[in-house]
Amino acid sequence: MTRTALARALAIAAVLMVVACGGSTSGGGAKTNAAVAIVPGGPHPYFEPMRQAIVDAKADFSLAKGTFEVPSDWKQDLQNQLLTSLAAKGYDGFGIFPTDGNAANGIVAQLAAKNYPVMAVGGCVAEPTKTTFCIATDVGNSAYTGAKAAITAMGGKGVLLHGTGLLTDPNTVLRVDAVKKAVAETNGAVTLITLTDIDKDAQTADTAINQALATHKEITGIITSAYNPTVAAAKALRTLGDKKIKMVGIDDDPVVLAAVKDGFLIGTMGQNPYGQAYVAAYAINQIHQGCKKKSGAPYFIDSGTMLISPDKAATYKEDFKTLTKGIVSGFKDKYLSC
Known part of the structure; x- marks a missing residue:
């Protein structure tokens, strides 16, 4: 085989390997890990545990990047601008609490059109929607x-x-x-x-x-x-x-x-805002790597709740972390086809 023929054969083999593996350089279906942004609808103390959740998720799931960003006010256009800016910075997976449950579908559709996985966290986007799951409190x-x-x-x-x-x-x-x-x-x-x-x-x-x-x-x-x-x-x-x-x-x-x-x-x-963001980051990363929502899987996934009475005040945080780990451990089998 001549050097030219050998080079041609190796090039063809490389193309076939990429096709067979479903490789992609960006968006859903990529074999690389996702860069995940968690973006609430506006400033509110409820969301603060999500800040640590994305830090932990980045480490635990080897995310390419992870960030928690909040619009300056509860206005859908401000959330849209922030999401667009984050996408331009290389983030390719998003967990959002919608500023407006209906209007948020506009920016969700734009992100989904680029094959970026989008999850609703803490509050659902109105259906029909391109968000894959809503991970929130019942x-x-x-x-x-x-x-x-x-x-x-x-x-x-x-x-x-x-x-x-x-x-x-x-x-x-x-x-x-x-x-x-x-x-x-x-x-x-x-x-x-x-x-x-x-x-x-x-x-x-x-x-x-x-x-x-x-x-x-x-x-x-x-x-x-x-x-x-x-x-x-x-x-x-x-x-x-x-x-x-x-x-x-x-x-x-x-x-x-x-x-x-x-x-x-x-x-x-x-409630479990930490778990909402943590589970969403896991799901986003799985879908980014090529998993799909399983046929028949629900849109809404309950992140858990409990009555914190005086006897639970010292243990509820660990209880929620245990619950969160349990949701993650069974997530792929219950909700995804990989």
């Missing part, structure tokens, strides 16, 4: 469970205050409906007062909660299903110094955990 079940616990502690009767999140948050309507369901099951024994759109910041929540408590002296129970209202209500009950109002909150702000330990709250519904 917020309806969480709010229902919390409301039932509060109502039980109230003796099954009284006035229940519900403080919840932003109207643009796709989770808010699910939480409102879940609490209404729990109250309806009392057949009129519990009266519900609902405060929506009070999770923008601490001041908004403080004002709304304290005004409600001052106006409605008949309140005997509180369920909060968003971060800032929970902190505001926990502070208000401690200030009042009266443990007659039975409250269940959400999330694990130090103020809230202290109130649980000191008996001002029955408990708080823990």
Whole structure:
């Protein structure tokens, strides 16, 4: 064989090898590891555990890159700009909490058109969508469970205050409906007062909660299903110094955990933002390497929740990490075809 013929044969063999292995230089189907960006819809303390989650995921899954970036405000165009900028910097897999559950589908479609895997984390994008999975809390079940616990502690009767999140948050309507369901099951024994759109910041929540408590002296129970209202209500009950109002909150702000330990709250519904980002990074990397969503696999994947009562306050973080590792270990078999 001549040197020219040998070179031609080796070139052909190399092409055949790439085709056979399904190799690609970018996007889904690549054999290299993904560069993953976790991008919430805007600033909020709920998302902070995701910052460490992407650091851990980069190390555990050998990601090419990993970053946690937050838009300066809760505006879909700002999230779009940030995602576009990250894609231009070489990120090719994205976990997003949508600023707007419907409008986010525009930027999701643009990213998916480049074969970049996209996951919804913490809150779902409205279907139909090009996000492969939504990895989030079953917020309806969480709010229902919390409301039932509060109502039980109230003796099954009284006035229940519900403080919840932003109207643009796709989770808010699910939480409102879940609490209404729990109250309806009392057949009129519990009266519900609902405060929506009070999770923008601490001041908004403080004002709304304290005004409600001052106006409605008949309140005997509180369920909060968003971060800032929970902190505001926990502070208000401690200030009042009266443990007659039975409250269940959400999330694990130090103020809230202290109130649980000191008996001002029955408990708080823990969520798993760390696990949401960590599992999403794993799934993005698997799809980037060529895995596909398994036929019949669900869109929504529950990241877990639990009532953090005083006896759980010292162990819940490890409990969630154990839960997260379990989701990852079974993810490929349950949800992917590789």
